[in-house]
Amino acid sequence: MIQGLDDAHAVVLATGDAMQLDRDQRIVEHVIPMKRIVIEIVDPREADPRSNSVSDPIAGGPAISPEHLISIFDRLLVKCWVTADEHDRLNRTGRSFQWDAPDGDGWSRYRQAGVTAYQLTTDGDLLHD
Template identity: 80%
Template sequence: MQLPRGQRVVEHVIPFKRIVIEIVDPSQADPRSNTHNAPIAGGPATSPEHLISIFDRLLQKCWVTKDEHDRLNRAGSSLQWDAPDGDGWSRYRHAGVVAHRLTEVDDLPR
């Protein structure tokens, strides 16, 4: 992505609310986003170490433009569905957004 950092937004690929639900009680996930009630990352957490492993598995970030961020996060049209069966990238595909995965510490905004 060639835009200056000020024109990009960091998105959680799997919305943070879904990560918290997985850690606390995966059966409480929005039924629109799951075809079954099974955990997507081994939740609920049973120890601090288990909590961190769930967090590490589900925490993914990416860059999108400000316009794409607004499109992804507006109410309606199922674009806000959590992450169908743990596939956070599906909402980007559904919205026609090309997200750029953050992989390096240097990618984070300063």
């Protein structure tokens, strides 16, 4: 079920370097890691204490119905195209960042890894400021 929900969401962000690659060379990265989304759906108190100062829900979890599960998933899922090097850096940022979103902040590991993502237009081009 989770894979189907994930597949239904388009990639909405990308790094500049990822956009220079062919589409099949880009890596789809979840800004809030999938593990953290599942934890929120099942039991937010199980969030990794190494990167969470509180165990409060970040999106109203745990899910109490299929509709609530989908609303949590839709609220937290953000996909970004990155390069292989950027993906490696994001997963080496420390603590448990590759598995969690510290206190619900999925962008913290992007900042720490020095990875900048930009919004994509509806045509799939980068939308720069």
